[in-house]
Amino acid sequence: MSDVIVIGGGLTGCATAYYLATDGVPVTLVERSDLNTLASGSNAGSLHAQIPHDPFINKGEDWARIFSPTIGLLARSIEMWRELPELLGADLEVSLKGGLLVAPNAEQMRDIERKVAFEREQGLKVDLLDRAALHKLAPYLADHIVGGAFCPDEGKANPFLMAPAFAAAAERAGARILRHTAVKAITREGDGSFAVATNRGVLKAARIVDAAGAETGDIAAMLGIELADVQGFPIQVSATEQVGALVPHLVYFTGEKLTLKQNGAGTILIGGGWPARYARHGNPVADPDSLARNLAVAVQVVPALADIRIVRTWAAIVNGTDDWKPILGEIQGMPGFFVNFFPWMGFTAGPIAARIVASLVQGATPPVDVDLRPFLPKQ
Ligand SMILES: Cc1cc2nc3c(=O)[nH]c(=O)nc-3n(C[C@H](O)[C@H](O)[C@H](O)COP(=O)(O)OP(=O)(O)OC[C@H]3O[C@@H](n4cnc5c(N)ncnc54)[C@H](O)[C@@H]3O)c2cc1C
Structure with a gap:
């Protein structure tokens, strides 16, 4: 049994598996297809720091006030991007x-x-x-x-390179990555752990990170959790x-x-x-x-x-999501089930979101000086 199963092999999942593995947590990542085949490998590679103009005009200043704390996350993530080529030992074509x-x-x-x-x-x-x-x-x-x-x-970076670089470094650090493994159902066991049924058998874990991108809500729904915004x-x-x-x-x-x-x-x-x-x-x-x-x-x-x-x-x-706010953290009614979901700009924010969720999974304070309360899942 792995301590943690990460569901989704896009940037979010691969980076989360990397931080867990390098922290010494036994982790298994499951990906339905191959790694980096959906949004993380098909995006435009922009590294955004500013408030997006479109919703600022269409949703107004009240929205901007609520969205504003997200800027801190994007800025910290871009700081991480500067160091990632060296950390992961890969040229990611980062240009700022x-x-x-x-x-x-x-x-x-x-x-x-x-x-x-x-x-x-x-x-x-x-x-x-x-x-x-x-x-x-x-x-x-x-x-x-x-x-x-x-x-x-x-600035910008190359979307073809980023998730694979995190995945390779995660594997070097001991993470198990199961490609072509689709999650079909999740049940909670009597001891509080999770049984994850896949097309290749049942996997067990004490904790789950849902990093399934646009399908994050579908995974959560397997446990009766509603993430209506996703x-x-x-x-x-x-x-x-x-x-x-x-x-x-x-x-x-x-x-x-x-x-x-x-x-x-x-x-x-x-x-x-x-x-x-x-x-x-x-x-x-x-x-x-x-x-x-x-x-x-x-x-x-x-x-x-x-x-x-x-x-x-x-x-x-x-x-x-309609409100553009990330959802990062544990679902209160379902201890051990964590969501890592960063809408619209998840390429930019992948590194910071992964670092935060990997810490929360371990019950540790994330090493970032950002108030995370606005991003916790709504209960
Ligand atoms: C065209 C486009 C342009 C974009 N441009 C930018 C940009 O310039 N800058 C920026 O910051 N962001 C951009 N984004 C957004 C960014 O790409 C995403 O927010 C980010 O990649 C999301 O990463 P993810 O890992 O959460 O999701 P994904 O990359 O979608 O990965 C989710 C993974 O979960 C897997 N999965 C789903 N269900 C299951 C299951 N049941 N079992 C097993 N695996 C499962 C999927 O197969 C997939 O591989 C863009 C997105 C698109 C589509």
Whole structure:
């Protein structure tokens, strides 16, 4: 019997298994498919630190006040990202050259200023840039952009590399990783431990970490736990051909959904959470309408993109909640059952969320100076 079973072999699960194993806890990770095949290996690789602009506008300042503590988690996670290549012994293509949220007019510049006020209250470093300063820093931007905010800690990393690097390091530290092992049912035994029925037999553990991404709620439901907020949303990203260095920053736009960045190989990744759709077979597929609109916005912000070919568009399901708040910790009515769920930005936050949950599983105080109360599962 393992002390802990981690369910889900995305970044969240692999990183949680790593921290448990390196703390000396016997841990088994079970993954239905191969590792890193869903959101963690299909995302856009942005490392976000700022409050996302879309919900700030659509949900308003009351929402921003509630969301604000999450900024502390994202910032600590990015600090961890800086050290992870050395810690895991792998090049993760981490590049932190800063993120720019840019505006096409004075009114939207004022929205940026309102958002920056919340971010600064949380200790995030953000500089407001007028037109001249912005275009000096980012000459690739279109002329009509009037200003923006620069957050120096943002950046990017390679989603293909991160979860596998954590998994390999976890295995080196003694974690057992079972691929192609799907959890079908979970029952609580008389002694308080858990029996986890899989397609390859029953596994037993004293504690469980539910790190199943968009399916975190389905796993919890096996024990009668309702995580009503947890959902999955199909979204899409596009990649260009490889070109010379053009965009060193992570770029967002106030006008419409956009994230844009160039990876180490020269590919520019264009996304921002544009909706994909579900095909008849049930899998997410790219939506041509979203593709056209996403590319139009991208060209509006970085005109040079008009002459660069798109070579690939893909869709995947992002784990989300309406309020954007993470759910990290033990379910009070079900001692020993822990949830590790970070919505929308779980690539950025994977390391910190895993470190926190791995500590909580051991009954230890997580080694992070962040108030975790806002993120505990609602009881
Ligand atoms: C297109 C896209 C772009 C994104 N861009 C960004 C970005 O730029 N920056 C950012 O920070 N975040 C981004 N995200 C969000 C981020 O990718 C996710 O929040 C994060 O990867 C979630 O990781 P996870 O390990 O929790 O979930 P997942 O990676 O989805 O992993 C969950 C795993 O659980 C397994 N599982 C589920 N049910 C079972 C079961 N019954 N038995 C066994 N295993 C099971 C699944 O097979 C899967 O491998 C994006 C997401 C998408 C889809």
